[in-house]
Amino acid sequence: MNRQVVDRIVAATLYEGYLLYPYRPSSVKNQVRWTFGGVYPREYSEAVRGAEPWVATTECLLRGGDDATVEVTVRFLHVVTRVVGRLETPSPEPPADGTAGLQRVDAFELDGRIHRTWDEAAERKLDAGLCTVGELLRAPRTLALTVDAGGDVEWLRGADGLIAGALVREHQPLCVSADVSAERMTPDVARIRVSITNVTPVSDEQVANREVALRHALVSTHVVLGAGDGGGWLSVTDPPPDAVELAAACVNTGLWPVLVGDPGSDDTILASPIILEDHPQVAAESAGDLFDSTEIDEILSLRILTLTDVEKAEMRAADERARAMLDRTESLTQDDFMRMHGTLRPVAPRIGGRQ
Numbered sequence: 158m159n160r161q162v163v164d165r166i167v168a169a170t171l172y173e174g175y176l177l178y179p180y181r182p183s184s185v186k187n188q189v190r191w192t193f194g195g196v197y198p199r200e201y202s203e204a205v206r207g208a209e210p211w212v213a214t215t216e217c218l219l220r221g222g223d224d225a226t227v228e229v230t231v232r233f234l235h236v237v238t239r240v241v242g243r244l245e246t247p248s249p250e251p252p253a254d255g256t257a258g259l260q261r262v263d264a265f266e267l268d269g270r271i272h273r274t275w276d277e278a279a280e281r282k283l284d285a286g287l288c289t290v291g292e293l294l295r296a297p298r299t300l301a302l303t304v305d306a307g308g309d310v311e312w313l314r315g316a317d318g319l320i321a322g323a324l325v326r327e328h329q330p331l332c333v334s335a336d337v338s339a340e341r342m343t344p345d346v347a348r349i350r351v352s353i354t355n356v357t358p359v360s361d362e363q364v365a366n367r368e369v370a371l372r373h374a375l376v377s378t379h380v381v382l383g384a385g386d387g388g389g390w391l392s393v394t395d396p397p398p399d400a401v402e403l404a405a406a407c408v409n410t411g412l413w414p415v416l417v418g419d420p421g422s423d424d425t426i427l428a429s430p431i432i433l434e435d436h437p438q439v440a441a442e443s444a445g446d447l448f449d450s451t452e453i454d455e456i457l458s459l460r461i462l463t464l465t466d467v468e469k470a471e472m473r474a475a476d477e478r479a480r481a482m483l484d485r486t487e488s489l490t491q492d493d494f495m496r497m498h499g500t501l502r503p504v505a506p507r508i509g510g511r512q
Contacts, residue, residue, distance in 0.1 A: 163381055163417055163425055165439050167232060169450040170431045171377050175278065176448050176479055178460055180472045182275055190276065191236060194411065194430030196333075196375040198359045201367075209367070213353045213378050213411035215428035218391040218403055219339075220346050223291030225388025229337050229351055231283040234376040235304065239476070240325045241265060241274045247319035251312055256325055264474065268316045271474035272324060278376065279328060285337050287385065290347050293339035304331040329372040332357040342403050346391070351380050351428070380412060380428040389423035392416055392435050442496045445485050446478075455497040461486045 174193050177186050195209060202211035219225060242259025244252065252258045264273040283302045292298070308327035312320045336352045357373045364370065384390055391397060393414050396404035412428035416435040427433075431450075440454065447457045461483065464472065473480045 162419075163427065166417055166427060166437055167379055167381065169439055169446060170429045170433070171232065171234065171280070171379060172446060172448050172478070173377065173431055173450055174448065176475060178449065178457055179464060179468060180461070180475065180479055180482070181468055182273060182475050183471065191234075191371060191374075191376045194233065194376060194378040195371075196233075196353060196355045196378050196411070197370055198355050198357045198364075198373050200359050201364045201370040204364045209370075210411055211355050214350065215380050215409050215412040215414050216348055216350045216407035217382060217393060217414050217426050217428070218342070218346055218396070218400055218407065219290065219349050219384060219388050220391055221290060221384070221388030222345065223289060223294065225290045226287050226385030227290060227293065227337075227339075227349060227388070228287050228383035228385065229285035229335075230381045231300075231333075231335050231351070231353055231378070232381065233281055233378040234278040235281050235328055235331060236372050236374070236376060237277040237279050237326050237328045238372065239275050239277050240327075241272050241322065242325055243322040244320060247315065247317075247321045249319055251320060256310055256323065259323055259325070265322060267313055267321050271470055272313060272322065273471075273474040275475055277326065277476050281331075281375075283333060283335055285335070288337070290339050290349075290388065293337060293349070294341060294347070297336050297338035300335045300337070302331075302333040304328070306330045330357060331355075331373055331375070333375060346400060346403060348403070348407065349382065351382070353378060353380070378411070378430060382414075382426040382428070384424050390416060390426045391423070394435060444489060444493065445482065447482065455494065458486050458489060458494070458497070
């Protein structure tokens with residue numbers, strides 16, 4: 158498995174829609190976030206009659222014997238609430254009563270920098286490790302991840318050295334279960350199934366509110382499946398002739414599996430909530446993530462540069478990811494833009510459903 162390639166693709170899709178142009182928290186499109194790959198508590202899912210799922214499933218085909226090895230990793234985001242608090246009287250040390258003395262506000266400015274109440278995200282991972290197809294045929298492997306409620310406080314000091322406020326971050330508890338199983342379809346092809354469920358217990362009050370339930374959800378859920386010696390993944394979207402019917406029988410709910418890596422490689426599958434083709438690539442000219450990986454970098458970068466100073470200030474106040482994106486875009490040179498503008502790549506024709 159080429160982890161560097163996989164990590165770059167996952168990084169691009171994991172944060173898809175995290176913050177969209179014009180990258181201002183006040184813009185309409187950024188009022189409803191976390192729309193990709195959500196896996197919600199079961200009680201909430203049932204309360205909304207399945208409009209928001211509590212299970213995500215991917216089924217993939219592996220060619221190999223019972224000694225072929227499989228590696229499964231589940232990656233997702235966990236919403237972190239960031240609240241801005243301001244002290245009525247700045248202090249040289251954090252107040253003795255902790256955050257109790259903070260006045261919670263939507264935003265406040267400190268030494269020319271705006272700090273804003275906003276939702277961030279923490280990356281979580283569930284790793285099944287290595288197992289053989291034979292082991293999975295005999296018994297599924299069940300994994301569990303429990304995240305306790307928690308948080309931290311970032312005290313904000315002004316240029317005078319006094320603490321003027323704080324950023325209070327909190328995340329809610331989360332309980333995740335993942336089952337990895339195998340079924341022999343032909344003497345040399347097995348179907349590998351990964352099912353992810355959100356088993357977080359929630360109260361009736363939490364079930365009644367999507368924004369509250371969202372804090373107990375998996376967001377942008379991805380599954381990375383690796384194959385070791387003795388096995389290779391088959392494309393589910395463009396399978397070989399002897400596996401067309403097997404691929405058609407695979408059930409994928411909320412996830413879309415594609416081969417990842419150099420064209421022709423078969424050691425890694427990425428099951429993503431974003432629909433991709435086999436062997437997706439991040440353009441070499443891309444300077445960094447724009448949270449909209451299906452858009453053209455040049456267009457988005459030029460649009461960012463047209464934002465007003467007020468809009469850029471709001472963008473910087475969103476979080477560190479938005480601030481880094483703006484700083485990176487403003488540092489692009491004319492040569493950088495010419496590379497994005499002048500690059501053409503051939504697309505191989507597809508004949509008979511195969512490339």
